[in-house]
Amino acid sequence: MRDLLDAPQLRMRLLHGDAAALNRPVARICATDMPDPRPFVTSGALVCTGLVWRHDPADSNRYIGMLAAAGVAGVVAGQALHGHVPDDVLTACERHGLPLLSAPQSVPFSRIIEHLAEQAAELRWQHIQSGADRQRRLLAAVAAGASITDLIADIAAEQDISLWLVTATGRIVAGTTSLSEEELDRIISTALTAPRLPAVTIGAMRVLQVGAGDRITSWYLVIRPTTAELDTSATDLAAIAELYRQRATDRLHLDWELTDRSSSSPAPHPEEPTVAVVAEIRSNKGALLDEFEWEVVRAALHDVLEGVTTSVDREGRLVGVVAGTQAEVAGELRRRIGRLAPALGGVRLMLGVSARQRGESMSGTVAAAAAAAAAAWDDEGVVRLRVADIDSAVGLFTAVPGGLQRRFAERVLGPVVEYDRRTGAGLLETLEVFLGCEGSWRQAAERMHVHLNTVRYRIGRVEELTGRDLGRLDDRLDLYLAVRTLAGHGVSV
Template sequence: MRLRALLDTDALGLRLLGGEDELDRTVRGVMTTDLRDPSRYLSGGELVLTGLAWRRDAADSEPFVRLLVQAGVVALAAGEAELGNVPDDLVVACAHHRLPLFAVHESVAFATITEHVVRQVSGERAGDLAAVVDRHRRMMTSGPAGGGPDVVLDLLGSDLDLRAWVLSPAGRLIAGSKVSGPALPADACAGLAAEHLAATRTGRRGPHRVLLDGTVYSVFPIRSGGRSPQGARDVRETVLSDWLLAVEADAGDWPEERLDLLQGVTQLIAVERDRRDAARTVRRRLAQEVLELVQAGAAPAEIAARLRVAAPVLVPGLGAAPHWQVVVGRVEWAGGEVEGGPVAQSLLEEILVDPLATGPEPSDRIAVAHTGDEAIALVPLPAVVTEHDGSEYGIHADVLLESVRGPLSAGLDDDGRVTLGVSAAVHSAEGLRGALEEARHARRVAAARTGRVCAAGHQELASHVLLLPFVPDDVRRAFTARLLDPLRDYDRRHRAELIPTLEAFLDCDGSWTRCATRLHLHVNTLRYRVGRIEQLTGRDLSRLEDKLDFFLALRMS
């Protein structure tokens, strides 16, 4: 704002004492001080308010004004409450340095002037920023990406002092301003996402006011393609996929200009969201082709060849052929009016990204297809080059569930369910069909539970479940291979005879003496072999459940 505008505002009660020719200077901030040397706290462009407590005699005015001018101050306003008027020596010093000087009537509080200046300057800066945002949006829609959400969030932080973050519906931090201070904690992200989804399901218009741990946030929906709330036939089609913009401020006190600016920011981020969705189109198609081969019972060599061709797109940067996991998801709504497949596809693409990761890079390695109401994700894992030690790696169903259950439950309200099934990692294309059936069966186990969001992993397909007649043969074979393949591989490399040892140990009902006698081994050698079996498989042969699993695996192999 201009100094002239301050003088024209009667409510401020300012009286000009000098500097008539400098009233077109621009005010960019305000500071109140009675320090003899406040220069270290000035950055330039301020209107300085002072009660004159720094002045002991006339000789103090000249150095004080000189320091202000050197710091880039645009004007000085001196209060009359302390001395009854502004001293002549201060008027002379300001005239000498061409620094405009105002007198502030004793009835006017400095806080009143400060509030007026901050409000006006903020409005001006918001207008400037709106122009920048609009130009940035035009660049992104007409050419290459202009830096993504982080750029405009940095502008909000630097120009309007607004801390802002882009979040996914599951509470993942997608982007945040680098000038906004520390990143938003994971529990705050989840809480904001949950409150936003709950408000969206009630039909309330954004922004939504959220109070978390004593801090007020305003949450703005980011609708794909700039779509209006009425753009979808049913809010359930998009509630689990739309991003959100969280701002650490109470937008209820904002003028229309600032609200319009933030709406423009959400539209700009929506352009970036659409760009990322478009980039997933090829991965979706490749995943669909691979899964069609798997479901059709194609030869493993044919599936492996297709994966090699697709690898540069499905697994950019991973290099060697990875191991794979399959995750199956299903979104179901009461009434069945909403098609669940596309919703589940978007949701899997989101929740399979590490909740602690930011930016687009992690999602470049997730390929999700959908058939009917079911979404199927092919998740590559880096090939494990060390010897198998029985530990689990990759996606764990319980960890996945814990990271998304809170926010998604709020979006599902009382008429929706999400169920997820996670397979074990498989080491080749030959195991993909078994992994797919395993993930599907695990999802059915999850669906039998209570709760809005449920997940189950391959670990929960215990041997007694595998005996049920409706369990697919591929699931049984995957179970057997997962339990016995580490032992077979070890025997092949070391000629350790772990498989024969396991069979004999089970036939002898776990008796160390009888088993050692049958195998013509010392008991200590037998104990070593059994310990190696337990280490490689992660099982405990003193437990009845694990003995039963091994017994059935050996009989089905």
């Protein structure tokens, strides 16, 4: 609206409005004197009115209130009808926070409309020219070998904004500042679930997709603030960023081709901490999915784990080997692969992680990770991750799929569970306490606050019902694993 005041040929006069109000952008201009202006105005419009609707001072508050509720940018009042702008119109604009300009009788509304149309056309032409200049500068920078980090920094400084280029797992390819994990969560959630892009996150960040491919393998340009004027420059930058994304994708596919052609993956250094990751992606019915889904997951794995080497084994599983610790690798996968869950649709992604132990072959480490991935099928969620723990009998047993664990426990302790249900004898609870006391009758009796002979009797009944001898190490191990399994699946012990 300040442009109207600055145009001497219009001879506009400011009656009300501070600097912030006058700097509001005008989306369109309309002239109306209808008793109810709401059907004829839109948010951001500048309303020109000859005040024909004003019959008495009370009309002003009602009419200006309707304009304010519609979100108009301001009001231009003509003086032809009354010879001046009545004070009640000014008071109503002050009350509702609308800037008010008065137009002299010699200036028709059509001249105001023509002036703003000329201003808008000039502005559009300047945007086109500046956009063409920007495109030439960006392409010249790319041809000269500029990094995407430099381009992001230059555009951000030029537009006085914050910019980031991120992947679907939350890796920051380039950016003006750091982002918290919570901010990345909101960005990726918007990028993967919004019906269409660009979209705005909670926290007012605009998210644009780089390229038009699959959302999981895309990059995203993130902008703060989210003003409309940035759309053209952001679109140009997104197009340039797609060149860099495609280069990175081509290099990754070349690495895959070289790895897949070799008979085996590069062997890690014997002293280097190394972790194996095995991934299986299946439909909800358990069927392995085709090559496209594997390429998506494979790319995501490389995005999360820097320096990982991947291949697809004979069983159709994705196998990765990377330097690091088991806790670090599992933590990164849980946090960042987990962000992809909304875009995976009707599939389940199982991940197994295993660290190579001292003296262990890499094939043994991969086998442990594969067992953990298979066992993860029984877990909840779209992305399911298990860490292999096979440095103990219990750890080895937990790598067995949950369905087989339950069948084992039911076969071993089924008669005991049924007996407890019928009689309430507490045999299963006594067995758990007895095993926890390392087979000490007296300690078990004291912990349960029962007589020593009661413990002896109950353990004797357990041996009769199961056909196991708790004096034998292998039988005791069977019962111990069965008790832990039932407890882990919610069976009261």
